[in-house]
Amino acid sequence: MSITATTTRPVGQLIRDWRERRRLSQLELSVRADISTRHLSFVETGRSKPTPQMILRLTEHLDVPLRERNELLLAGGFAPVYPRHELDAPELASIQAALRHVLDGHDPFPALVIDRYWDLLDANSAVSMLTAGCAAHLLEPPVNVLRLSLHPEGMAPRILNLGQWRAHVLEQLRRRSEQTADPRLVSLHAELLAMPGGVDHTPPTSVVVPLRIRNGDGELAFFSVTSYVQTAADVTVEELAIESFYPADAATARALHGRT
Incomplete structure (x- = not known):
């Protein structure tokens, strides 16, 4: 460390x-x-x-x-008190096992583990439905899931409500940038803001902002739930998040269950 x-x-x-x-x-x-x-x-x-x-x-x-x-x-001239272990360190073995259990248990719905910067750390097999057709260079580690979703060579061409989704993503990123004052997050926000696609601040007609994505001749619709380790005393653990995607309609649920 x-x-x-x-x-x-x-x-x-x-x-x-x-x-x-x-x-x-x-x-x-x-x-x-x-x-x-x-x-x-x-x-x-x-x-x-x-x-x-x-x-x-x-x-x-x-x-x-x-x-x-x-x-x-x-x-202030004092030593740090909060450790920062790598995710694969022995000290975090139980955390990593729990994350993998959540990812596997969420299948056939997509789920991924990200860090403070939305860099991808792990994912289940269902995430491939979201990333299909993305340029290879965007899928090379470290993969930033926000960049991947909004990049014109990433998921953006398949997102049917791109302006609405961009507004949601950029607002999330803006809030975290302000909360942490992290220059890397500020830079990422500026980068994504400059990408094409516009923003649509029209209030959603449903109870959540969905991710509507083209899937062959059809469409999949998701909403997401983000989970954190609430009792973290390690920098790495505090910055981990699980992003779990759930079907936003019955047709998506049927399509996902049909994959198993």
Whole structure:
């Protein structure tokens, strides 16, 4: 495991940035964290050096992701406390087994495991229905599933409600970019926004925004459910997500069950 600092900015300034990103006043954060507003002000301006316990208390109440909590600790001159193992590390064997169990159990419906950046980590065989016809270079690891879905050589030509789906995907990405302030996510958002297809913000006529995709002479319609490990104390585990696709209509359900 290797974690290095990505910024040379003082920890107080970083805490202030996160507070402002969460749209909290100093008073609101001080009440939540049970510290004085004066102390918080001194921390943010650099007049007081926070202890590692104070940094962790503030980042918890600011809902800072574990990756960035480690970075704030480093900026404050302290060692990171949250490990970041590779997914195939022995320490994550039980997590990997659980993920594979979920993917296999979801068949014949598509399901995939992605990381913080929507890079594909694992998938079940049904996902091939979604990626059929995509250019080979987009399927070379690491596969970014958002890029794959919106790229003109990816799934985009088969998505029948592309403008609506693009609006949904871009909004998801924008929110995570703002939540994490991750430059890589900001760059990905700019890249996908520049791709053709437009956006359609017309309210959906169903209870969910579907993914409607051409399948031969027919059509498949899905909605998705995203699941996370809620008790994660490892950076990698916190950033894992399972994206499970379910039939949005009876015809799609029949088509999927017909594959088995």
